[in-house]
Amino acid sequence: MPSTFRIPKAELTGPYGRLLVAFTRRTFGEVPDVAYTLFHHKPILKATLAFERKAATWDRLDPHLKAYAVMTAAATVGCGWCLDFGYFMAHHDGLDLEKVRQVPTWRDAEVFTDLERDVMEYAEAMSTTPLGVTDWMVDKLTDQLGVEAVVELTKMVAVENERARMNAALGLASQGYADSCSLAPLGA
Structure with missing residues (x-):
């Protein structure tokens, strides 16, 4: 489109x-x-x-978790361009595409680990208004990932919110990046 x-x-x-x-x-x-x-x-x-x-040089957070978090934020905000580009980048970075495809519907998907779900829940909570982040979420992720990774996760989700909100406000829609890697995204 x-x-x-x-x-x-x-x-x-x-x-x-x-x-x-x-x-x-x-x-x-x-x-x-x-x-x-x-x-x-x-x-x-x-x-x-x-x-x-x-x-792109930050490396305290696992790149797969970072990709899932960024795409979850894009799906929560409703940025079709960001999701489309996210699928393309996931393909480029060698992620499991069938798993990546299910990020917008992660709550119903059975392919994600508990840690991946915790990361996506946090990304979603950061991307809603009002903010849905709780102390419990941060504490749980800090225990699992460490402080540096949680700071990086938080910044990456914040950055994706900026990207997604700008792109959506400017009217940018899917450019067909996901098509180039033969990935049919699920709905956001």
Whole structure:
């Protein structure tokens, strides 16, 4: 389904635009729609890219748990673009795609471990208004993962909330990333 931009696509021009197009096509196969919106405000685009590069280096939380948490947050917020891209990244990162496919319906799925469920419950609780996080959730995850991993988990879910809410507000929808890895997502 094509995106329904609420802000017209910026023309990716000049040396920075050419570099952005080359990088995103090489990395993702096409230019993500979010790049067209952020290109309207290059300082925000540059800050976002720098932050995303830095966040990709964090390693205190298991990458599978991180992916499940991020996708749960996207599903809770209702960002189709984020879920679509999340499926693509999960494929790229070698996650179990049948399991990843079930993240939006994790409460009914039988494929997740207790720890994965705890992580997704936390991500969901962080992504609702009002916030649904409890002391018990944080204590349980801290016991299972350690403080550094819980801090990283919390930051990644917060970051995904920012991404998802921005993308949904700007009208970005699925770009077909999941199609490129033959993954039919379940409903969010």
